[in-house]
């Protein structure tokens with residue numbers, strides 16, 4: 001199985017307010033189609049790690065590979081392109097552009113990528129919304145839908161460019177158990193049916209147990 | 225790799241959801257540009273009118289014999305006191321004639337010069353106007369009336385009669401309107417003139433002259449050159465002034481220098497004679513631009529403020545855009561295009577409002593004795609001003625948008641996402 005994401009000897013320090021070694025020699029791999037979860041106590045560095053893996057944070061030591069390509073030290077603009085094409089990110093808080101419609105929110109990353117025509121993009125976006133059972137919300141304004149719905153719109157947006165990997169920082173953090181279950185099922189289906197790799201930070205033991213692998217973190221280190 | 229349709233779409237949505245603030249910012253630009261167009265068209269119109277006033281009737285070079293003390297006093301010719309310190313008290317000008325020596329050959333010579341449009345002889349003299357028992361001092365100038373009308377727009381200042389009438393009437397006079405009023409004279413009446421050295425000559429009034437300058441109109445009259453020569457009892461080569469009109473006014477200074485050297489006469493060029501006039505033009509332009517630039521700076525700060533506020537409000541959007549693959553440059557372009565859209569819309573509206581106002585001013589009646597040919601306020605509607613105004617709007621909004629958009633470019637998405 002090919003490796004989608006690989007971290008080698010990643011260290012990170014926060015220098016303010018005091019020097020703080022937040023990530024210590026992180027090494028792991030995510031294979032294609034693998035559904036992995038990260039667990040650990042609050043403050044152990046999960047989010048920090050995810051920001052590095054998603055290329056948004058470039059201030060770290062060590063090496064990061066995406067599809068076996070070393071992307072550490074790439075220029076910011078190149079990294080933006082990589083994020084756009086290869087990485088889908090789902091935040092804990094449903095980050096949508098509130099003045100745009102649900103459909104436009106989902107279409108935006110594809111419009112930026114500009115590999116497909118507008119019709120194709122719109123078609124794909126509606127498709128993704130249907131997969132997540134929110135096709136009927138397409139024309140609504142993003143600020144006028146519920147939290148759980150927003151979460152699913154964010155997942156649809158993360159999927160729009162058919163990325164190599166989806167990363168989520170507690171994507172089910174503020175969903176009720178029914179909706180959390182629902183999101184888990186969607187992730188599992190994407191992983192099994194579409195060979196999508198997933199790396200999800202979660203505090204939900206039940207959620208984590210059902211994934212292929214649990215990466216356990218403690219004090220900035222991976223312990224299993 | 226800017227994807228303009230996406231960027232403009234986001235910019236448009238941001239602007240439309242904040243339509244109130246956006247319109248305020250755009251209105252600032254509108255006022256700035258509108259005021260600029262109105263001011264500059266009006267001011268340059270005014271300048272143009274005043275320029276015409278001076279330039280049309282003023283010779284480019286005025287050649288005459290200046291009465292001045294000799295530069296070399298006789299004592300300096302006397303060898304015995306050479307090297308000693310001489311003091312000469314109460315120097316008086318040498319007795320010399322006003323007449324330009326060899327005037328006719330000089331005029332002929334000047335007219336052969338390719339730069340010269342025309343060189344016209346004049347005779348200036350002092351006389352008294354006599355009607356019944358009234359006796360008024362004044363000036364009489366002998367001219368070639370038709371040529372004066374052709375080169376110096378004399379026709380504009382003849383309120384009754386015409387230059388031809390003067391040319392074709394022996395012993396005719398074009399009387400200053402002030403004199404006519406004082407002496408209650410009409411066209412067709414006779415007025416008696418007496419030159420300083422005696423004698424009385426009756427002249428027929430063929431028209432009235434009104435320059436608009438009351439003091440001048442109360443003393444100045446015109447007649448034919450021949451008539452003046454007869455009144456003064458001089459030969460027909462007696463000429464006191466030569467007025468030269470050039471094709472290119474820029475040649476006035478070098479040409480006048482040349483004339484002075486060549487003929488040992490005084491030659492006053494129009495630039496030197498009207499230096500203070502140029503100052504007035506410069507200051508009016510200065511005021512126009514100072515006011516316009518001030519207004520635009522205020523408008524620019526409005527845009528700067530609103531964009532700053534917008535970026536502050538849109539932190540989340542910026543973080544999302546960056547997290548989903550928009551580069552810092554894309555984000556900068558989004559906010560830059562918002563500034564430019566505000567500038568464009570505000571600028572175009574400003575041009576339209578300016579155009580409307582200028583058109584309006586153009587219809588307001590403006591009548592003054594000084595300018596018999598002007599009926600409404602003068603306007604100079606130069607397309608260049610509209611181009612400058614529009615560029616002004618774009619440049620100032622660009623500058624106002626640059627700093628805030630640069631800030632948006634630098635925003636670190638991680639910090640925003642963490643801050644939630």
Ligand SMILES: Nc1ncnc2c1ncn2[C@@H]1O[C@H](COP(=O)(O)OP(=O)(O)OP(=O)(O)O)[C@@H](O)[C@H]1O
Pocket residue numbers: 014016017020022040041042043044045046047048049642
């Ligand atoms: N900008 C920062 N400057 C300094 N210290 C920071 C900064 N951001 C995070 N930290 C510290 O780094 C540590 C790891 O933070 P991080 O957000 O990665 O934790 P986490 O594992 O995601 O916790 P949670 O489960 O609560 O989200 C924490 O102790 C936090 O206080």
Ligand SMILES: [Mg+2]
Pocket residue numbers: 046047048169
């Ligand atoms: Mg966290």
